[in-house]
Amino acid sequence: MNGEKEARTGTVRTVTGDVDASQLGITSAHEHLLITAGAFVKLDKDFLLDDREVMAREIAAFTGMGGHTLVDMMPPGLGRDPEGLRELSERTGTLIVAATGFHKESYYDMAHWLYHYAAEQIAGLFRAEIEEGMDQWGYRGPLMRRTAARAGVIKIATDYYRWNKHTDRWFEATAMAHLATGVPIASHTENGVLGDRQAESLISLGVPPSSIVIGHIDKNADPYVHRELAAMGVFLQYDSPSRLKYGPDSDAVALIAAAAHHGYADQILLGLDFARRSYFPSYGGGPGLGYLLKTFVPRLKAEGLEEVVPLIFVDNPARALSFAGGAERDRQMMAASQERMPQ
Ligand SMILES: [Zn+2]
Numbered sequence: 490m491n492g493e494k495e496a497r498t499g500t501v502r503t504v505t506g507d508v509d510a511s512q513l514g515i516t517s518a519h520e521h522l523l524i525t526a527g528a529f530v531k532l533d534k535d536f537l538l539d540d541r542e543v544m545a546r547e548i549a550a551f552t553g554m555g556g557h558t559l560v561d562m563m564p565p566g567l568g569r570d571p572e573g574l575r576e577l578s579e580r581t582g583t584l585i586v587a588a589t590g591f592h593k594e595s596y597y598d599m600a601h602w603l604y605h606y607a608a609e610q611i612a613g614l615f616r617a618e619i620e621e622g623m624d625q626w627g628y629r630g631p632l633m634r635r636t637a638a639r640a641g642v643i644k645i646a647t648d649y650y651r652w653n654k655h656t657d658r659w660f661e662a663t664a665m666a667h668l669a670t671g672v673p674i675a676s677h678t679e680n681g682v683l684g685d686r687q688a689e690s691l692i693s694l695g696v697p698p699s700s701i702v703i704g705h706i707d708k709n710a711d712p713y714v715h716r717e718l719a720a721m722g723v724f725l726q727y728d729s730p731s732r733l734k735y736g737p738d739s740d741a742v743a744l745i746a747a748a749a750h751h752g753y754a755d756q757i758l759l760g761l762d763f764a765r766r767s768y769f770p771s772y773g774g775g776p777g778l779g780y781l782l783k784t785f786v787p788r789l790k791a792e793g794l795e796e797v798v799p800l801i802f803v804d805n806p807a808r809a810l811s812f813a814g815g816a817e818r819d820r821q822m823m824a825a826s827q828e829r830m831p832q
């Protein structure tokens with residue numbers, strides 16, 4: 490292990506309030522629990538995850554195996570449902586972290602505010618969702634309804650080999666919001682491409698690597714590329730287990746083994762990224778949210794990777810989801826959180 494890595498955990502912002510990172514327990518770092526409308530659903534009805542009852546049942550498959558925290562990675566305007574996530578958290582007893590931010594460019598029409606607002610203005614919108622509450626209407630305007638649920642992560646995304654002046658501005662806005670709040674940042678890479686540029690861009694704008702998660706990179710199952718990324722200090726997120734159309738689970742196992750071998754076991758995160766009805770038994774599909782803990786973990790153990798399991802499911806997400814800024818930020822967040830508590 491690299492002794493220079495930051496070992497501290499801190500405060501994590503969930504849709505029901507701020508918690509000490511030690512309370513997260515077993516965490517899946519990238520999921521989709523509710524998608525109520527938007528570009529995905531318009532593309533394919535399989536993306537419609539609008540039934541809170543059904544999802545509460547699905548979450549039970551995760552909690553039944555000891556899971557405790559889920560990160561919903563849908564950014565505003567694409568069917569994210571802050572009130573629904575809060576209700577799901579309260580009903581199931583799980584902690585849920587929700588996202589502000591933006592998805593890849595091709596999901597937005599040129600009329601979208603992302604193309605027209607200045608970096609400062611976009612940063613202000615992200616900050617308001619982190620500090621005050623997420624807009625139930627996902628900044629689709631013209632009216633807003635700030636909910637009590639606040640965002641705990643900024644989602645960022647790039648398209649396949651596509652980087653332009655808008656990408657620069659959106660990353661700048663993300664860095665500004667991070668520097669003001671300490672919020673962690675988690676990315677979508679298209680087919681695992683441009684993770685290095687995402688990391689370099691944010692780091693050059695002053696974001697510490699320990700606040701950056703590069704996502705979907707198992708879609709480019711190249712251990713050398715991942716080692717280069719890990720050397721920058723960012724988290725590597727593998728989120729294709731069980732989705733065999735992107736490759737067999739042996740890819741993820743081999744990538745985890747390679748990262749661990751090179752001393753990067755404490756920078757790996759896992760998720761399933763199930764964004765379709767067809768991944769959930771209650772919607773008539775499978776394998777459901779129990780997959781990581783029920784099927785993938787035993788496999789990791791059988792393949793000699795037992796010692797990395799507590800790191801990738803507990804210790805690493807606790808650090809990755811913690812707000813940066815040290816003990817003083819933690820103290821302020823917890824004090825402000827007490828004041829926000831109803832009753
Ligand atoms: Zn996703």
